[in-house]
Amino acid sequence: MTLSAAPRISCEVLETRADVARIFNIQRYSLNDGRGIRTVVFFKGCPHRCPWCANPESLSPHIHTVRRESKCLHCAPCLRDANECPSGAFENIGRDVTLDALVQEVMKDDVFFRASGGGVTLSGGEVLMQAPFAARFLARLRQLGVHTAMETAGDAPLSRLLPVANQCDEVLFDLKIMDARQAKLVLNLNLPRVLANFRHLAASGICVIPRIPLIPGYTLSQENLQRVLAFLQPTGVTVLHLLPFHAYGEPKYRxxxxxxxxxxxxxxSADEVGALRQRAEQAGFQVTVGG
Known part of the structure; x- marks a missing residue:
């Protein structure tokens, strides 16, 4: 597989007010984004360009419109307006939502959170592109007794990461390509900053859970895993989530x-994942496949 350079997008490209966020989905009844039954809020915009991204609609920080051929009535003339389309063939990807409205929306699921020990997880895209809102939103949820988590690549200034992480009961922290040059070339990811941020969270007593996406041609190797394990061992973190590659996002690209x-x-294959799991367990880690 040829490694190509990723387009460069700044983490500061999407700056919304602290009381308004741009999201593209709210997924309910999730079991793989933290403990218990979760409601996952997906934030729009990402500075990275992972070739395997399962949410390509998250990459642009802008609201954009797509057309679903299966729903199209081929009206003449076509207004190409998601708000006016009679069949719903035109759909806006992304919307702006206020802090109060989003709190009200996710709290509809409070009964499930309390029954299962679940809560709300922020995902994306990259949550840290909208850090001021994320920190305020999570703080409000914690005041309401809701368990909070976020999924992040951790590639932002610590001053942006820490206020959000401090409002999380769990930080699900992705560790991807562990070669700094390739991480920059392929993903547009600042690996030294990512690793420094992880160390800081772990040393601060924040519950940080490392996750490795197992991607053929990129991270699905004993060498990459060994680099992760060698990095984690001095931090005292002993849990590890392995996330096998899947192609569920392919229809979104089309x-x-x-x-x-x-x-x-x-x-x-099960054998490939099993071999990596065994290696991590032999090194003393408590491993979960999926997460």
Whole structure:
């Protein structure tokens, strides 16, 4: 597989007010984004360009419109307006939501949080692109007794990461390509900053859970895993989530009119995942596949 350079996008490209966020989805009844039954809020915008991204609609910070051919009535003339389309064929990806409205929306699921020990997880995209809002939103949820978590690559100034992490009961922290040059070239990711941020969170007593996406051609190797394990051992973190590659996001690329870089790449076999799990367990880690 040829490694190509990722487009450069700043983490500061989407600056909203602290009381308004741009999101593109709210997913209820999730079991894989923290403990218990979760409601996951997906934030729009990401500075990275992971070839395997399962949420390509999250990458742009802008609201944009897509057309679903299966719903289209081929009206003449076509207004190409998601708000006016009679069949719903035109759909806006992304919307702006106020802090109060989003709190009200997720608290509809409070009964499930309390029954299962679950809560709300912030995902994306990259949550840290909208850090001021995320910190305020999580603080409000904690005041209401809701368990909070976020998923992040951790690639932002510590001054942006820490206020959000301090409002999380769990930080689900992705560790991807562990070679700094390749991480920058392929993902547009500042690996030294990511690792420094992880160390800081772990040393601060924040519950940080490292996760490795197992991606053929990129991270699905004993070498990359060994680099992760060697990094984690001095931090005192002993849990590890392995996230095998899947192609569930491929239809989204077609909808967006984009090429899927991982087309035709099979998911890791049970034997491949099992070998990595065994290696991590032998090193003393408590391993979960999925997460």
């Amino acid at each position: 909808l967006l009119g984009r090429d899927w870089a991982m087309k035709g790449i099979p998911a890791p």
